[in-house]
Amino acid sequence: GQQVMQIPQYQHVQEGEDFTTYCNSSTTLSNIQWYKQRPGGHPVFLIQLVKSGEVKKQKRLTFQFGEAKKNSSLHITATQTTDVGTYFCAKGTSGSRLTFGEGTQLTVNP
Amino acid sequence: DGGITQSPKYLFRKEGQNVTLSCEQNLNHDAMYWYRQDPGQGLRLIYYSQIVNDFQKGDIAEGYSVSREKKESFPLTVTSAQKNPTAFYLCASSMGQGSTEAFFGQGTRLTVV
Numbered sequence: 001g002q003q004v005m006q007i008p009q010y011q012h013v014q015e016g017e018d019f020t021t022y023c024n025s026s027t028t029l030s031n032i033q034w035y036k037q038r039p040g041g042h043p044v045f046l047i048q049l050v051k052s053g054e055v056k057k058q059k060r061l062t063f064q065f066g067e068a069k070k071n072s073s074l075h076i077t078a079t080q081t082t083d084v085g086t087y088f089c090a091k092g093t094s095g096s097r098l099t100f101g102e103g104t105q106l107t108v109n110p
Numbered sequence: 111d112g113g114i115t116q117s118p119k120y121l122f123r124k125e126g127q128n129v130t131l132s133c134e135q136n137l138n139h140d141a142m143y144w145y146r147q148d149p150g151q152g153l154r155l156i157y158y159s160q161i162v163n164d165f166q167k168g169d170i171a172e173g174y175s176v177s178r179e180k181k182e183s184f185p186l187t188v189t190s191a192q193k194n195p196t197a198f199y200l201c202a203s204s205m206g207q208g209s210t211e212a213f214f215g216q217g218t219r220l221t222v223v
Contacts, residue, residue, distance in 0.1 A: 003136075006152075032209065035212075042200060042214040042215065042216055042217050043153070043212075044210065044214070045199070045211035045213070045216050048210075048211060055129075057170065062219075088152065088153065092210075095160065095166075096140075096141040096158060096160040096169075096204070097155070097158060097166070097207045098143060098155070098158070098202075098204065098212055099147070099155060100152055100153040100154075100155075100167075101152060102151065102152035103152045103153075105149075110220075
């Protein structure tokens with residue numbers, strides 16, 4: 001299938017440090033979604049980006065969509081232990097297919 | 111109380127047996143999805159359905175089957191042809207067209223022994 005590549009696969013940070021995960025596609029994306037899955041839980045929707053160069057913020061989280069709409073990033077400022085989990089990007093298509101990246105697993109040391 | 115419900119939460123089966131995982135939603139969503147998640151890995155798309163009586167194969171459909179006879183229900187059957195069925199299975203739904211958020215069920219952890 002047409003995948004989205006996500007890096008890094010794992011990230012360990014000290015509490016208070018920043019964290020960034022990247023999502024890349026070889027094809028132009030119509031939109032990109034971000035989800036968070038806590039350990040033992042299910043993915044929960046965070047945000048959707050649609051426009052080229054779009055930047056959205058949710059408190060300490062900043063989401064960006066590249067100018068070419070082929071990449072996206074999620075940045076967390078000053079991580080907290082509550083940020084622990086796996087962050088996924090997902091690409092949607094007009095045909096309802098929703099494909100997820102492999103995720104970045106974040107651990108935060110207090 | 112709106113949402114998407116998967117049952118059971120844990121399921122054990124003997125090798126060679128077919129097993130059906132339930133997924134029900136009362137969100138009036140057109141699209142429904144089944145994903146498989148292996149430990150420490152991402153979500154791989156098994157099947158999805160855009161509308162009642164229609165479904166499409168995802169990236170790893172071999173050994174699985176689905177039906178979409180009702181808008182609210184999208185059961186997944188793991189057949190004996192699936193070579194490595196032990197995994198965490200997640201069902202999701204959305205308004206459709208791949209451009210709206212997906213809501214996930216709590217998941218079913220299937221163990222085949």
